[in-house]
Amino acid sequence: MTVPPLRATERLYYADSYQRVFDARVLDVRPHDRGHAVVLDRTAFFPTSGGQPHDLGTLGDAGVIDVVDNEDTVVHVVARPIEGDVRGEIDWPRRFDHMQQHTGQHILSQAALRSLDAQTISVHFGAEVCTLDLDLSDLTPEMAARTEDLANAVIFEDRPVPVHMVDESELPTLGLRRPAKKRGQIRVVEVEEFDRSACGGTHVRRTGEIGLIKLRRWERYKGGVRVEFLCGWRALRDYRWKSTLVSDLAGSFTVKDREVAEAIGRLSGQLKERERVIADLRDRLFSSEARGYLDGARGSPKIIADVLDRSPDEAGTLAGKIVSAESSVVVFGAARGRIIIARSPSLDLDAAALLRRILEPRGGRGGGRPEFAQGALAAEALREAVESARVELRRMFDA
Ligand SMILES: [Zn+2]
Numbered sequence: 001m002t003v004p005p006l007r008a009t010e011r012l013y014y015a016d017s018y019q020r021v022f023d024a025r026v027l028d029v030r031p032h033d034r035g036h037a038v039v040l041d042r043t044a045f046f047p048t049s050g051g052q053p054h055d056l057g058t059l060g061d062a063g064v065i066d067v068v069d070n071e072d073t074v075v076h077v078v079a080r081p082i083e084g085d086v087r088g089e090i091d092w093p094r095r096f097d098h099m100q101q102h103t104g105q106h107i108l109s110q111a112a113l114r115s116l117d118a119q120t121i122s123v124h125f126g127a128e129v130c131t132l133d134l135d136l137s138d139l140t141p142e143m144a145a146r147t148e149d150l151a152n153a154v155i156f157e158d159r160p161v162p163v164h165m166v167d168e169s170e171l172p173t174l175g176l177r178r179p180a181k182k183r184g185q186i187r188v189v190e191v192e193e194f195d196r197s198a199c200g201g202t203h204v205r206r207t208g209e210i211g212l213i214k215l216r217r218w219e220r221y222k223g224g225v226r227v228e229f230l231c232g233w234r235a236l237r238d239y240r241w242k243s244t245l246v247s248d249l250a251g252s253f254t255v256k257d258r259e260v261a262e263a264i265g266r267l268s269g270q271l272k273e274r275e276r277v278i279a280d281l282r283d284r285l286f287s288s289e290a291r292g293y294l295d296g297a298r299g300s301p302k303i304i305a306d307v308l309d310r311s312p313d314e315a316g317t318l319a320g321k322i323v324s325a326e327s328s329v330v331v332f333g334a335a336r337g338r339i340i341i342a343r344s345p346s347l348d349l350d351a352a353a354l355l356r357r358i359l360e361p362r363g364g365r366g367g368g369r370p371e372f373a374q375g376a377l378a379a380e381a382l383r384e385a386v387e388s389a390r391v392e393l394r395r396m397f398d399a
Pocket of ligand 1: 102103106189199200201202203
């Protein structure tokens with residue numbers, strides 16, 4: 001059986017992007033992997049296209065999950081089947097947000113063209129941020145501010161944003177910022193006396209409704225510059241949390257808002273200085289402890305064996321201090337069953353081989369270099385292993 005082609009969906013948003021509620025007839029319902037695919041005779045639902053995300057909302061009592069542009073028809077994906085006549089309602093805050101971002105993008109693209117001579121290569125409208133890829137080798141803060149100022153001046157002038165349907169033959173006289181991708185009747189969106197673009201998206205009626213455009217950050221991307229921007233409510237929300245953050249930081253440093261970065265810089269400098277002082281004190285402490293161990297030992301080389309209540313790192317540092325100060329061999333047990341053997345450079349002893357001889361019969365493992373080796377074994381066997389190493393070293397050096 002062949003399915004007759006469906007009548008083209010009348011797209012209400014082309015004529016009026018402010019229409020939130022509409023009545024329509026269901027022409028077709030089919031199973032869809034996420035529910036049911038519904039085609040209506042007319043719709044205010046915007047399908048994902050031209051980079052703009054689709055609308056959400058309801059058809060009757062069914063939630064609309066997705067809206068897809070399928071050539072002449074608009075396909076609504078709904079959670080449950082519907083039939084007959086339905087009333088549709090779009091999620092207005094979501095739609096208006098898209099209108100603010102989208103119209104703002106037209107203005108920003110024209111502002112970049114006028115202030116930086118930079119073409120817009122591509123646009124992405126995300127759920128949280130939108131981006132513009134500009135044909136530009138670099139963007140300085142001063143250039144960004146110039147573009148931002150021009151775009152916002154056009155917003156504050158509250159210019160009309162009329163939409164015209166024109167024949168493709170008229171296009172050369174219109175001076176479109178970007179050439180039309182379609183043929184025949186072309187929808188042209190104009191920001192009065194500022195920008196003309198071929199576009200099928202939803203836009204605000206006047207630029208004042210965008211409220212504000214803010215360039216948030218930018219980076220080099222694929223030979224151009226990718227700019228992140230926020231319009232309208234998004235810009236306000238972003239300003240709100242950042243403003244709160246700066247106030248809170250200023251409060252905790254007891255400085256003015258503009259002095260926060262300086263205060264953090266000072267703190268970071270103090271922290272580095274303290275780290276340097278602590279490292280110096282630790283070094284002196286270890287030297288003094290090393291001296292204590294050496295003074296308490298006799299013979300040559302001095303054989304020092306002990307179990308320390310310290311981290312393996314600290315035990316290793318202390319052992320290093322001892323063996324570099326005087327001819328000696330050190331065996332230290334440390335936290336978590338760790339064991340370290342270190343010796344002075346002048347001595348003929350393979351610390352790694354000794355460690356393996358001590359650990360292997362006791363179920364431990366370890367290795368290292370002839371002058372410094374470390375390993376681990378069950379914590380309860382540590383003291384006996386250290387003692388056994390001491391006995392072996394005494395025998396080796398006849399101490
Ligand atoms: Zn547009």
